[in-house]
Amino acid sequence: MSDDPYLKILNGLIAIVLGVGGTAALFWVLNFLSGLLPGKWERRVKPYVFIGPAIVVVAVFLVYPALMTVIYSFADDNSINWVGFDNYTALFRDDEFIGTLVNNLLWILIVPAASVIVGLLVAVLADQLKAFPERVAKSVIFMPMAISFVGASTIWGFVYATRFAQGDKQIGLLSAISTSLGFEPVAWLRISDYNLNDLLLIVIMIWLQAGFAMVLLSSAIKGVPEDTVEAARIDGASEIQIFFKVVVPQIWPTVIVVFVTILILVMKVFDIVYVMTGGRSGTSVLANTFVLELFEFGDAGRAAAVVVVLMIAVIPVMVYQMRQFKKQEAR
Amino acid sequence: MRSFTLGSVAVRVGIFLLCVLWFIPTLGLLISSFRDEADVKSSGWWTVITDPFSQWTFDSYRQVLESGMANAFVNSIVVSVPATVLPIMIAAFAAYAFTFMRFPGRNVLFMLIVGLLVVPLQVAFVPLLNLFGSYDLNGTFLAVWLAHTAFGMPLAVFILRSYMATLPQEIIESAEIDGASHFQTFWRLIVPMSVPALAAFAIFQFLWVWNDLLVALIFLGAGDNEVVTITLRDLIGDRGQEWHLLTAGAFITMTVPLLVFFSLQRYFVRGLTAGSVKG
Incomplete structure (x- = not known):
């Protein structure tokens, strides 16, 4: 242990006491001051006392920086001189960046759909089991949700590990299987043909997210009224027909929610790519390119432009979310 | 739905295979972490199946803890706890106002919060680095606490408001008639009644901060x-x-996320499902 750990823990405790106590005191003082105002004004001011701190935090650390990022994206690498659209034209003339966009698209097309399908499969199958095995099965599928992206990358890095030296036994599961089938050992994450390396990274994300889809879809399936299924059965529908014509339409809203949630997550995928390949061998995604531009190439303008592209890509989803929220409130 | 049956043997085999497939990567890691260095490097972890009583050891854990992981573990706790506690209180006040008070700009401000839920965090990084840099805060715990507090705020306000909206409106009205101020109603009634939502958010935020690489980086x-x-x-x-x-x-x-996962699974699920839209 390098530094004094007790000092750090003390620091943390002070932060909690000061932060919580200070915030509580701030609210108390503001509330007290607003109480001194004449009745009508007190009622007018008080709501802003309650939401004020939250709005200030969000404005200073989120909204203001976001607007500044848009401005930086039109400036040079040190955010000093204006360069117009240079950062953007440079990005879109760069084949590697186009490849990055294609990768993001690949992630978006595969991960949400695959996670929903696996989640639905597990939810339906587990529903047939008795209570205890059902719980065990669901826990196994759901457990990866607790694991960080870096942890998951370690787990799968071990699966994909390959040894090349003559006489070395394979310690990674995938290479062990492929070499025992007579293939030469290969470095899996460097194979960019048919985007194989991207797909191997995508598998990790599906492994992580299927459990989330399963939990939500499972509770939706359990909410499907028994009599709708019974009625279809009496009408002579097969089990497959019942599933697709009776169950699926009723759980469709949940399917959409799960899909959109995973979609938002995947658009911003970073950790897995950064840790596993650092974006090499044509595996980069937008969030990874952002970090590379910022830290490896020290180009704040280019980095800002990358993030603005990501932001623009997210806007349709954001509008959709806001509309959904309004619809819900109207009900 | 229980009467909806497929071939029951096929179901059991199918679900068993899926579970094995899902569990094997983690199992391989777990087994390897207790194997000797030389063994890990010279043979696959699955070879322990034929030789289950080969040398097991805690050596790797001891080595990795001594080479900085113990220090980092303390740091993670010091980062995660305040970064969880700080946003909750600020958000609870805001959620109360959004739910129980009428004021101009309420809907616009709340839509702003909903919109911010999906904004990629990266969009704030470069200007925040400059801002923190001008106060020499980069690399300090204070910088991450502030960043996580802000990044967690939209979600915290959203979850808490959604929950408070389900509380019976009459309670607040009768408290008002009894002469309770908003401040008193908030502390004495709404906060105690909102414990499930507060717990769900706390778990979600704690795990998010603990598992976070990007903000820490x-x-x-x-x-x-x-x-x-x-x-x-x-x-x-x-x-x-x-x-x-x-x-x-x-x-x-x-260890910490899995501990939370196995001990607080119900709250964990609730927090995840409520909070999974976070950027």
Whole structure:
């Protein structure tokens, strides 16, 4: 242990006491001051006392920086001189960046759909089991949700590990299987043909997210009224027909929610790519390119432009979310 | 739905295979973390099946803890706890106002919060680095606490408001008639009644901060203050072939989330489902 750990823990405790106590005191003082105002004004001011701190935090650390990022994206690498659209034209003339966009698209097309399908499969199958095995099965599928992206990358890095030296036994599961089938050992994450390396990274994300889809879809399936299924059965529908014509339409809203949630997550995928390949061998995604531009190439303008592209890509989803929220409130 | 049956043997085989498929990667890591360094590097972890009583050891754990992981573990706790506690109180006040008070701008401000839920965090990084830089805050715990407090705020307000909206409106009205101020109603009635939502958000935020790499990488970086995700990342990068250290290191970083997962699974699920839209 390098530094004094007790000092750090003390620091943390002070932060909690000061932060919580200070915030509580701030609210108390503001509330007290607003109480001194004449009745009508007190009622007018008080709501802003309650939401004020939250709005200030969000404005200073989120909204203001976001607007500044848009401005930086039109400036040079040190955010000093204006360069117009240079950062953007440079990005879109760069084949590697186009490849990055294609990768993001690949992630978006595969991960949400695959996670929903696996989640639905597990939810339906587990529903047939008795209570205890059902719980065990669901826990196994759901457990990866607790694991960080870096942890998951370690787990799968071990699966994909390959040894090349003559006489070395394979310690990674995938290479062990492929070499025992007579293939030469290969470095899996460097194979960019048919985007194989991207797909191997995508598998990790599906492994992580299927459990989330399963939990939500499972509770939706359990909410499907028994009599709708019974009625279809009496009408002579097969089990497959019942599933697709009776169950699926009723759980469709949940399917959409799960899909959109995973979609938002995947658009911003970073950790897995950064840790596993650092974006090499044509595996980069937008969030990874952002970090590379910022830290490896020290180009704040280019980095800002990358993030603005990501932001623009997210806007349709954001509008959709806001509309959904309004619809819900109207009900 | 229980009467909806497929071939029951096929179901059992199918679900069993899926579970095995899902569990094997983690199992491989777990087994390897307790194997001897030489064994990890010379044979696959599955060979223990035929030789289950070969030498098991805690050596890898001891080594990785001594090489910085213990320090990082303390740092992760110091980062995560305040970064969880701070946003909750600020958000609870705001959620109360959004739910129970009428004021001009309420809907616009709340739509702003809903919109911010999906904004990629990266969009704030470069200007925040400059802002923190001008106060010499980069690399300090204060910088990550502030960043996580802000980044968690839209979600916290959203979850807490959604929950408070389900509380019976009459309670607040009768409190008002009894002459209770908003401040009193908030502390004495709404906060105690909102404990499930507060707990769900707290768990979600704690795990999110604990598992976070990106924010820690940008505002804390490597060094004396680095958190477990950074330490693990460096193990992978610098010593990609030291699998005995990597496997043990990965499990040390996973202990806290897995503990939360197995002990508070119900709240955990609630927090995840409520909070999974976070950027």
